[in-house]
Amino acid sequence: MNADKIPDIIIGRLPVYLRALQRMSEKGMKTTSSQELGEHVGISAAQIRKDISQFGEFGKQGTGYSIPFLMDKLREILKVNRMWDVAIVGAGELGHALARYQGFTNRGFRVVMVFDNDPSKIGHKIGEFTIEDTSKMVERIRSAKVKMAMVTVPASVAQAVADKLVQAGVKAILNYAPTSINVPAGVHVQYIDPATHLQRMTYYLD
Amino acid sequence: MNADKIPDIIIGRLPVYLRALQRMSEKGMKTTSSQELGEHVGISAAQIRKDISQFGEFGKQGTGYSIPFLMDKLREILKVNRMWDVAIVGAGELGHALARYQGFTNRGFRVVMVFDNDPSKIGHKIGEFTIEDTSKMVERIRSAKVKMAMVTVPASVAQAVADKLVQAGVKAILNYAPTSINVPAGVHVQYIDPATHLQRMTYYLD
DNA sequence: TAGATTGTTAATCGATTAACAATC
DNA sequence: TAGATTGTTAATCGATTAACAATC
Numbered sequence: 001m002n003a004d005k006i007p008d009i010i011i012g013r014l015p016v017y018l019r020a021l022q023r024m025s026e027k028g029m030k031t032t033s034s035q036e037l038g039e040h041v042g043i044s045a046a047q048i049r050k051d052i053s054q055f056g057e058f059g060k061q062g063t064g065y066s067i068p069f070l071m072d073k074l075r076e077i078l079k080v081n082r083m084w085d086v087a088i089v090g091a092g093e094l095g096h097a098l099a100r101y102q103g104f105t106n107r108g109f110r111v112v113m114v115f116d117n118d119p120s121k122i123g124h125k126i127g128e129f130t131i132e133d134t135s136k137m138v139e140r141i142r143s144a145k146v147k148m149a150m151v152t153v154p155a156s157v158a159q160a161v162a163d164k165l166v167q168a169g170v171k172a173i174l175n176y177a178p179t180s181i182n183v184p185a186g187v188h189v190q191y192i193d194p195a196t197h198l199q200r201m202t203y204y205l206d
Numbered sequence: 207m208n209a210d211k212i213p214d215i216i217i218g219r220l221p222v223y224l225r226a227l228q229r230m231s232e233k234g235m236k237t238t239s240s241q242e243l244g245e246h247v248g249i250s251a252a253q254i255r256k257d258i259s260q261f262g263e264f265g266k267q268g269t270g271y272s273i274p275f276l277m278d279k280l281r282e283i284l285k286v287n288r289m290w291d292v293a294i295v296g297a298g299e300l301g302h303a304l305a306r307y308q309g310f311t312n313r314g315f316r317v318v319m320v321f322d323n324d325p326s327k328i329g330h331k332i333g334e335f336t337i338e339d340t341s342k343m344v345e346r347i348r349s350a351k352v353k354m355a356m357v358t359v360p361a362s363v364a365q366a367v368a369d370k371l372v373q374a375g376v377k378a379i380l381n382y383a384p385t386s387i388n389v390p391a392g393v394h395v396q397y398i399d400p401a402t403h404l405q406r407m408t409y410y411l412d
Numbered sequence: 413t414a415g416a417t418t419g420t421t422a423a424t425c426g427a428t429t430a431a432c433a434a435t436c
Numbered sequence: 437t438a439g440a441t442t443g444t445t446a447a448t449c450g451a452t453t454a455a456c457a458a459t460c
Contacts, residue, residue, distance in 0.1 A: 009427075015405035016386065023361065023385055033441065041386045045441095046429055053443050061442045062436040079408045086404070093303035098400065100299060103384055107401040108408065147411055148404060155229065172407035174400060178309055179229055180222065180247045188410055190403040194304065194380060195313040197396040198292070198354060199221035201378035202285045202314065204394055205353055215451075239417065251417095252453055259419050267418045268460040 010051050011078075016041050017048065018074040025067050033064035080108030087141055087170070089161050090152035091116035091124075091131045094176060098150055099126045109148070113140060134161075141168035148172045155179035162189075216257050217284075222247050223254065224280040231273050239270035286314030293347055293376070295367050296358035297322035297330075297337045300382060304356055305332045315354070319346060340367075347374035354378045361385035368395075 020040045024032055034045040034052075041048075052058055052065075058073050059065045075081040086109050088095050099114050114126055117134040124131050132140065141149070149170045153161050158177035165173060172188045175181055178196070183189055226246045230238055240251040240258075247254075258264055258271075264279050265271045281287040292315050294301050305320050320332055323340040330337050338346065347355070355376045359367050364383035371379060378394045381387055384402070389395055 007426075011409045012406050014409075015402040018405070019384060019399070019402060020386055035441080040388075042388070044429070046431095047427090049441090049443065050428080057443070059442050060436055061434070062440045064441060077409065078405050079411065080405055084404070084408060084411075093299075093306060097299035097303050101400075104401055104404075107405065109401060109404055148407070150400065171411055172404070174403050174407075178225060178313075180226055182246075182248070188407040190407060192398050192400065192403060193225070194307075194356065194398065195310055195315060196221040196225060197380050197398060198290070198310075198315055198378070199224070199284050199286055199313065200218050201354070201380075201394040201396060202290060203217045203220075203283065205285065205290075205377055213450075241417080250453070252455095253451090255417090255419065256452080263419070265418050266460055267458070268416045270417065 006054055010054060013041075013043065013047075013051055014074055014078055016043075017051075018071060018078065018080075021067050021071045021074070025071065029067055031064050031066055032070075034059075036064075075108070078108075082108065084109050084148055085112040085144065085146045086110065087113045087115065087137075087146050087149040087165075088152065089115045089134065089137065089149055089165070090176075091118075091121050091126065092152060095150075095152040096126055098152065099129055112144065112146060115140075134164075138164050138168040141165070141170060146170065148174070150174045150176065152176045212260055216260060219247075219249065219253075219257055220280055220284055222249075223257075224277060224284065224286075227273050227277045227280070231277065235273055237270050237272055238276075240265075242270075281314070284314075288314065290315050290354055291318040291350065291352045292316065293319040293321065293343075293352050293355040293371075294358065295321045295340065295343065295355055295371070296382075297324075297327050297332065298358055301356075301358040302332055304358065305335055318350065318352060321346075340370075344370050344374040347371070347376060352376065354380070356380045356382065358382045 020037060034048040038045040038048050055077050058070055088099055088111055091114050095114060099111055113132060114129045115132050115134045115137045116122060121131050122133045147170060149165050151158060151161055151173060155177045158179050159181050162173060162181040162183055166183055166187055174190050176192050178193045181189060226243060240254040244251040244254050261283050264276055294305055294317055297320050301320060305317055319338060320335045321338050321340045321343045322328060327337050328339045353376060355371050357364060357367055357379060361383045364385050365387050368379060368387040368389055372389055372393055380396050382398050384399045387395060
């Protein structure tokens with residue numbers, strides 16, 4: 001349970017393990033081995049054992065890992081054994097899709113607010129959410145103590161939005177805008193940009 | 207121009223550099239330095255110089271890099287100085303959003319087909335595209351020589367879809383389904399799963 | 413020229429793998 | 437028990453950083 005000093009690259013693999021275990025669990029499997037899990041996620045068995053052993057001795061020699069037990073432990077380590085409120089900024093098509101996405105709930109996340117600066121969108125409904133005015137965003141997020149946000153605005157305003165989110169106390173941003181953003185230390189950013197991901201693969205094609 | 211043996215981790219950073227240069231260029235900037243580019247993308251100047259120098263001597267001592275020139279070179283290296291046709295499998299909300307997304311064109315990609323297996327969707331239009339039957343997918347993709355696909359189907363069918371794509375000759379898959387998929391050597395996969403990205407950040411929150 | 417910045421080398425740092433004793 | 441698989445160590449491998457001569 002040596003929770004400090006764990007490299008980020010290991011932390012990044014844990015959600016992938018958890019996701020694979022979830023699939024195995026759905027298929028009715030009760031136990032797995034580092035070997036088997038590794039084949040599912042494309043990572044060596046040695047690395048999986050090493051990664052998991054950073055946090056405790058969760059396996060048993062001879063039989064491997066209990067899937068529900070390991071899922072519990074990973075959820076606990078990743079702190080997704082609780083619900084995290086998430087705000088969406090940008091009510092375009094992608095913002096709409098994320099607001100309606102059913103896949104967050106059983107993985108620890110709940111969308112609670114959607115913002116946009118377009119007067120023709122503000123006040124409109126997306127399912128249960130009413131699109132709110134970005135000008136009220138800092139106050140709303142701060143008072144609701146929301147710590148995570150997904151940003152689906154044009155690249156040109158992404159930095160300004162990120163600045164406001166930081167000001168509002170947000171500590172983790174999932175940025176869908178196709179641009180890098182700068183945030184203070186202690187604020188975390190992850191990027192999702194389909195073109196960037198595609199460009200990473202074309203190098204290998206002919 | 208030693209194009210073989212470049213580590214994948216370097217390839218993965220090139221699209222990020224290219225994207226930042228594109229933003230700089232839009233602002234009217236003509237040159238930049240490894241220092242300045244590094245501040246934009248959050249990577250050390252030394253690493254940027256090292257990465258770029260794998261492919262040639264694209265900078266000038268004293269003045270740095272010409273932004274248009276470096277963009278050209280990166281596009282050439284990443285092979286996005288041409289247009290890549292991309293198929294979308296899964297015409298849910300996310301598939302719709304991707305089919306209509308305007309941001310692919312100037313980064314080397316063009317959506318050319320959208321598939322779904324739901325009879326109530328097949329034949330319907332998404333902008334200029336007609337949703338086609340997944341049962342025709344292998345033949346359609348093969349004869350159109352499409353090499354890239356984005357998969358926005360439920361996790362339960364993602365592997366089956368990936369298998370068909372491989373069969374159709376697809377060599378690069380951007381998988382939005384929240385599950386790992388297995389493909390033969392020579393086929394590339396990138397993953398986009400918002401919950402996984404969010405879970406990678408909650409570890410650091412309190 | 414003087415100042416700035418590249419490309420590259422060597423040193424450091426970190427991550428992955430292989431191997432195996434421990435043990436279920 | 438015999439077989440299987442973990443957790444961990446040591447060795448290998450790879451990536452990053454610091455420093456600086458070259459030079460625009």
